[in-house]
Amino acid sequence: MRKAILTLAAIATIGGCVSQKKYDEMVIEQSRVSEQKDSLVSDVLAATQLVTEINADLARVQGLGVSPVSSGDRPLAGKAEERAAMLGKIREVIARLDAAEKQVEDQRKRIGTVTAxxxxxxxxxxxxxxxxxxxxxxxxQQEALITEQRVQIQTLSSRVDTLARATDSLTIARAAVLDTLTHVVDEANTVYYAVGTKDELIKRGLVVSEGSKFLVFGGKSLQPARDLRPELFQRLDRRIDTVLTVPEPTREYRIVTRQSPQLLGSTVLPNGKIKGNLRISSPAFWDSGKYLIVVRD
Structure with missing residues (x-):
């Protein structure tokens, strides 16, 4: 009887030991599963944050990268550099997506299909x-679009360069035409003026005495020389020079050339002579010729 009791006690003791060991193993397993669960939850949260950041990056890149090309924007060279930077950003995002996918795959392998x-x-x-x-x-898609835009920008840049060269050529030609036109207009408005006594003008070769006199009949008149040289005159611009000064404003002067005194704003005497400086009141004054010779009487 005593032996049976001892046997039962031993069995109970062994059974208790086995139950305690199994219990400890279950606790350890439960702790391990809990830690793994916490780790997985942390990984999921990290993945969520990563996806959120990538989505924000894509939204920001999309907002910058797909705007249409406008003639009022910055130069094409600046746009190409900006899109190159954005293309690098897109590729960086793709690399991050690849890393995130690998991370998700690793997590899936860790999770398995054990529990709900x-x-x-x-x-x-x-x-x-x-x-x-x-x-x-x-x-x-963003990468492909930006790559396509870069090709378009390069094509447009080439066209702009061609147009720029054509514009430069036209600008040079226009400048040459304008210079020629300016020279022609300036030359058309250039007039020549000379004033002096009869002897001074004859000595300078600007006037000559023509006609003959026999006894008290006939007479000689002062006429412009046949070959007038511009360098012997004062050069004027008829558009600007409308007041021609004389050496002695109190003396009387007479126009030798064909210009009409009636087109002057000066004091014109009944005999056609002029007193004081010559004030040209009408551009038509020069229609009779571009050389003006005035002699002091």
Whole structure:
């Protein structure tokens, strides 16, 4: 009887030891599962943050990169540099998406399909993976669009260079025509003026005495020389020089050339002579000739 009791006690003791050991193992396993769950939740939160950041990056890049090219924008060289920077940003985002996808795949392998909670986490990771794939597709579309725009910009830049060269040629030609036209207009408005006594003008070769006199009949008149040289005159611009000064304003002067005194604003005497400076009141004064010779009487 005593032996049976000892045997039962031993069995109970052994059974207790086995139950305690199994209990400890279950506690350890539960702790391990809990730690793994916490780690997985942390990973999911990190993945969520990563997807959010990538989505924000794509939104910002999309806002910058797909605007149409406008003639009022900055020069094409600046646009090309900006799109090159954005293309680098897009490729950086794609690299981050690849890293995120690898991270999600690693997490899926860790999760497995053991518990309902793990299956829920796996479902979340699959959703994140689909989101990452959508983001990658969007990023690749952005990359293709920016690459296409770069080609278009290069083509437009080439056209702009061609137009710039053509514009330069036209500008040079226009400047040459304008210079020629200016010279022609200036030459057309250039007039020549000389004033002096009869002897001074004859000595300078600007006038000559013509006609003959016999006894008290006939007489000689002062006429412009046949060959008038511009360098012997004072050069004037008929558009600007409308007041021609004389050496002695109190003396009387007479126009030898064909200009009419009636087109002057000066004091014109009844005999056609002029007293004081010559004030030209009408451009038609020069229609009779561009050389004006005035002699002091």
């Amino acid at each position: 909670e793990r299956r829920k986490l796996a479902s979340q990771l699959e959703s994140f993976q689909r989101t990452i794939e959508d983001l990658r597709s969007t990023a690749q």
